[in-house]
Amino acid sequence: MSFNLETFLFYSLAVLAVFSAIMMITRRSPINSALFLILNFFTTSGIYLLLRAQFIAIIQVLVYMGAIMVLFLFVIMLLNLGDEKSLKEVLGYKKITALLLSLLLMSLLGFTVFAGFYGKFDKISENAINIGTAEALGKELTTTYSLPFELASFLLIAGIIGAVVLAKKRFE
Amino acid sequence: MIESYIPIMLILFISVGFAVVNVNMSWILGPTRPNREKLSTYESGMEPVGTAREKFSVKYYMVSVLFILFDIEVVFLYPWAVSFMNFEPAKMVYSFISVIIFVVILFIGYFYVIKKGALKWD
Numbered sequence: 001m002s003f004n005l006e007t008f009l010f011y012s013l014a015v016l017a018v019f020s021a022i023m024m025i026t027r028r029s030p031i032n033s034a035l036f037l038i039l040n041f042f043t044t045s046g047i048y049l050l051l052r053a054q055f056i057a058i059i060q061v062l063v064y065m066g067a068i069m070v071l072f073l074f075v076i077m078l079l080n081l082g083d084e085k086s087l088k089e090v091l092g093y094k095k096i097t098a099l100l101l102s103l104l105l106m107s108l109l110g111f112t113v114f115a116g117f118y119g120k121f122d123k124i125s126e127n128a129i130n131i132g133t134a135e136a137l138g139k140e141l142t143t144t145y146s147l148p149f150e151l152a153s154f155l156l157i158a159g160i161i162g163a164v165v166l167a168k169k170r171f172e
Numbered sequence: 173m174i175e176s177y178i179p180i181m182l183i184l185f186i187s188v189g190f191a192v193v194n195v196n197m198s199w200i201l202g203p204t205r206p207n208r209e210k211l212s213t214y215e216s217g218m219e220p221v222g223t224a225r226e227k228f229s230v231k232y233y234m235v236s237v238l239f240i241l242f243d244i245e246v247v248f249l250y251p252w253a254v255s256f257m258n259f260e261p262a263k264m265v266y267s268f269i270s271v272i273i274f275v276v277i278l279f280i281g282y283f284y285v286i287k288k289g290a291l292k293w294d
Contacts, residue, residue, distance in 0.1 A: 005175070049177065055251060059247055062247075063240070063243060063244060063247060067236075067239065067240040067243050068240065070236055070240075071233075071236055071237060071240060074228070074232060074233045074236050075233070077228045078228050078230065078232075078233050134250065134251040134254045134255070135251065135254050135255040135258070136255070137251040137255075138250075138251030138252040138253070138254055138255035138256070139255045139258075139259065139263075139267075141248070141251060141252065142252050142266075142267035142270050142271055143259075143263050143266055143267050143270075146266070146267070146270040149248070149270060149274060150270065150273055150274055150277070152248065152274075153245070153248075153273075153274045153275075153277040153278050154277065156241050156244060156245060156278060156281065157277060157278060157280065157281040157284075159237075159241050160238065160241050160281040160282075160284065160285060161281065161284060163234065163237045163238065163241070163290075164234075164284065164285060164288050164290045167230050167231075167233065167234045167290065168288065168290070
């Protein structure tokens with residue numbers, strides 16, 4: 001692996017991403033956790049840019065760092081969370097489900113990393129620079145991948161209805 | 173390709189560096205003579221009451237979560253709007269119909285929100 005600007009940027013972003021993720025889950029105060037999550041989103045956006053996915057990188061900044069973080073801060077204020085010591089740790093079915101899901105994720109990530117070592121995904125596709133632009137994305141999304149595109153709207157409507165139903169209980 | 177982002181990185185480094193240097197310089201160079209009155213929270217000249225971490229109404233959350241969901245809708249439309257004029261005619265009609273279906277489905281959600289009065293603020 002040659003040492004160029006891109007490799008340097010990737011390694012510094014990756015180190016920063018792992019660092020901010022660890023800081024995020026170990027902070028006592030939920031506000032500090034949220035701020036480290038913002039840093040983590042930022043580094044992820046940089047990594048997207050290195051993968052030639054310009055559109056996703058910008059959307060990561062706009063939607064995740066902007067909108068989703070506002071939501072997280074609202075949730076923190078809504079629940080009036082103090083420091084974490086008040087939350088009890090119990091090994092219930094939630095913890096076990098989370099463990100299984102994270103094992104699944106770890107195996108997927110492990111496969112990707114090791115496949116990279118054996119040369120399967122060793123370099124970025126030549127077309128990547130053309131695919132990552134907003135233009136190419138719009139073209140493929142509304143024609144070739146129109147079914148997933150429509151299904152995304154169902155996912156959004158499920159989110160809308162879920163939010164209204166959950167909050168309505170509190171209104172009344 | 174990454175070389176074309178060097179100006180952006182430069183702006184980023186300068187702006188972050190400027191902020192960090194200024195905040196820390198004023199902290200280092202400024203005189204610090206604290207007393208109880210100076211360290212108390214500034215609340216428009218009034219005596220501070222309670223904590224800053226008050227419970228908020230769920231309505232704020234409602235507005236922000238609905239904003240995000242429709243924001244994501246716009247995110248989906250943006251790449252389509254950029255590329256639409258460069259389609260060949262057959263694809264143009266197809267993609268137009270698929271976007272219309274997408275928007276109609278979300279409009280149903282919008283009317284649901286209005287009907288339920290989730291955005292009402294009384």
